[in-house]
Amino acid sequence: MHLAWSPVRHGTALLRAGLRGAIGIVYPPSCIACQAATGEAQALCPTCWGDIGFIERPYCERLGTPFAVDLGEGLVSPAAIADPPVFARARAVCRFDGTARELVHRLKYGDRTDLALTLGRMMTQSGRELLPDADLVVPVPLHRTRLWTRRFNQAAALAQTVSRQSGLPYAPLALTRVKRTRQQVGLTRTQRAENLQGAFKVAPSARPQIEGRRILLVDDVLTTGSTANAAARALLRAGASAVDILTFARVVTDGA
Structure with a gap:
């Protein structure tokens, strides 16, 4: 059914367009990384875009780590075979270096929500093969003391955008962090796993949201996978059918 043309609605649209144009003149759009001029707001300039190491096929079907040579679809890396992750699949937009690292740090520590x-x-674009299978978007939570210090959870902010873009339900409180862990930076893979043991929990009241559903777990960066494994384990214990991981960046080593 076509809506009748309305002078009020038309005038409101023109007013909004005019305001956007005026704002664009006073505050011209700039690159979110280097502040160079761009054609539209909330975008990257060509130089910064070219500096991002996008992760595209071929990559490990489980870990999402890129392969140097394309040997066909459906391959799993030696790392995933030797130490299978708790989660089903992981995908990331890019490598955690250069411009990508700077963007994550600005989001995480610079109040650039x-x-x-x-x-x-x-992330929604890079997770396009995960989204059709997902039932619920859940962010990796911060412990309440760290949330108080940082003032917001960057994973929750990203998860909310993914939820809106994909149309999937968003459950920000389904998973909680009940253990205040020490910083993961500088810890070995084994130390990271020990540090995160028992760190996450699904509250009994949240179990109906989780049981029988495939969860898309969202975070900013995937490093060794210790945090993702610990969070996925808590969700699976609460009855999730499977857990996939979607992050903006991931650490890629030569042996990945």
Whole structure:
């Protein structure tokens, strides 16, 4: 059914367009990374875009780590075979270096919550093979003391954008962090796993949201997978059918 033309609605649209144009003149759009001029807001300039190491096929079907040579679809890396992850699949937009690292740090520590919109949109595109299978979007939570210090959870901001872009339900409180862990930076893979043991929990009241559903777990960066494994384990214990991981960036080593 076509809506009748309305002078009020038409005038409102023109007013909004005019305001956007005026704002664009006073505050011209700039690159979210280097502040160079761009054609639209919340975008990257060509130089910064070219500096991002996008992860595309071929990659490991489980870990999402890129292969140097394309040997066909459906391959699993030696790392995934030797130490299978708790989660089913992991996907990331890009490598955690250069411009990508700077963007994550600005989002995480620089109060640049506006970056979650652009990064989340990129994540939605990179997670396009995970989204049709997912039933619920859940962010990796922060412990309440760290949330108080940082003032917001960057994973939650990204997850909210992915939820809006994909149309999937968003459950920000389904998973909680009940153990205050020490910083993971500088820890070995074994130390990271020990540090995160028992760190996550699904509250009894949240179990109906989780049981029988495939969860898309969202975070900003995937490093060794210790955090993703610990969070996925808690969700599976609460009855999730499977857990996939979607992040903006991931650490890629030569042996990955």
